[in-house]
Amino acid sequence: MNIKGSTNIVGLIGHPVEHSFSPPMHNAAFKALDMDYAYVAFDVDPSNLKSAIEGAKSLNIKGFNVTIPHKIGVMDFLDGIDEVAELIGAVNTIDFKDMKGYNTDGIGAVKAIEEVTSIKGKNIVIAGAGGASRAISFYIAKYGADSLTILNRNIDKAQKLARDVSESGLIGNVKSDSINDINSYLDDADILINTTPIGMHPNVDVEPIATADHLHEDMAVFDAVYNPNETVLLKEAIKAGAKPVYGIKMLLYQGAESFRIWTGENPPVDVMENALRDTLNL
Numbered sequence: 001m002n003i004k005g006s007t008n009i010v011g012l013i014g015h016p017v018e019h020s021f022s023p024p025m026h027n028a029a030f031k032a033l034d035m036d037y038a039y040v041a042f043d044v045d046p047s048n049l050k051s052a053i054e055g056a057k058s059l060n061i062k063g064f065n066v067t068i069p070h071k072i073g074v075m076d077f078l079d080g081i082d083e084v085a086e087l088i089g090a091v092n093t094i095d096f097k098d099m100k101g102y103n104t105d106g107i108g109a110v111k112a113i114e115e116v117t118s119i120k121g122k123n124i125v126i127a128g129a130g131g132a133s134r135a136i137s138f139y140i141a142k143y144g145a146d147s148l149t150i151l152n153r154n155i156d157k158a159q160k161l162a163r164d165v166s167e168s169g170l171i172g173n174v175k176s177d178s179i180n181d182i183n184s185y186l187d188d189a190d191i192l193i194n195t196t197p198i199g200m201h202p203n204v205d206v207e208p209i210a211t212a213d214h215l216h217e218d219m220a221v222f223d224a225v226y227n228p229n230e231t232v233l234l235k236e237a238i239k240a241g242a243k244p245v246y247g248i249k250m251l252l253y254q255g256a257e258s259f260r261i262w263t264g265e266n267p268p269v270d271v272m273e274n275a276l277r278d279t280l281n282l
């Protein structure tokens with residue numbers, strides 16, 4: 001990387017940030033397109049969030065990704081928030097041109113799924129009702145799914161998310177239930193999404209949220225877990241003849257969308273994916 005007096009800085013704020021895969025992914029993209037940009041990770045203590053944003057503005061930083069624990073708190077320091085990010089209630093990308101916040105996590109998942117099937121008109125079942133599920137659920141609604149069923153261990157959380165998505169007016173048919181009843185929803189599902197950490201390293205050999213006998217070949221199965229690459233759920237999906245969608249693709253496309261927002265350029269997705277795979281040893 002050739003950092004010069006003219007180099008544009010973008011980066012990540014979070015706490016901690018040292019294991020982030022975003023710097024190699026974005027820097028590989030800038031290098032491939034010969035763009036005068038560099039991506040840096042900044043560890044920002046929550047007590048310093050406001051001064052970090054103000055300082056970044058003063059330093060003419062062009063864009064930030066935002067990760068845990070700042071995705072909600074940072075919204076207080078922005079001038080505008082994208083419509084869907086506002087509904088989600090969390091921001092993972094800031095464009096300093098207009099101090100506007102976006103949430104590209106949900107877009108990332110939608111783009112990952114749309115590599116194998118379209119969202120429009122589909123019956124979608126999502127397991128989990130935490131941050132990832134919230135981001136994905138609103139984008140699924142925006143992209144024209146026919147129905148969304150949110151299943152969670154804590155049913156109150158599933159109900160609240162279902163109510164919020166329904167009140168957005170983006171989708172007519174939203175249900176919620178216990179994750180224990182997942183099998184009764186799978187026959188009619190076109191797309192199953194896992195946003196629970198079940199199957200994540202090091203607990204890779206656990207009981208998946210669904211087994212092959214309840215999945216079918218006309219469905220796509222997306223697992224937000226990206227370590228391991230092929231989770232126990234995706235193994236079951238493949239066994240059933242369903243189309244697997246890997247968690248790494250959500251990481252890739254959330255980064256690609258942030259890149260597009262900051263630079264206005266088309267992201268070199270293949271280059272970014274290779275850098276991501278190298279970093280994650282996949």
Ligand code: NAP
Pocket residue numbers: 105108127128129130131132133152153154155157179195196197198200224225226247248250251252254
């Ligand atoms: P979160 O906010 O903590 O939510 C976790 C969700 O999983 C909750 O709904 C929780 O249910 C459920 N859950 C946790 N352990 C469970 C268990 N043993 N059995 C059943 N349900 C369980 O976390 P998050 O930020 O949404 O992240 C969730 C997963 O998505 C993580 O594995 C993360 O690595 C992955 N992720 C991937 C990407 C990507 O780009 N690929 C991006 C973001 C997140 P309760 O409400 O009942 O506790």
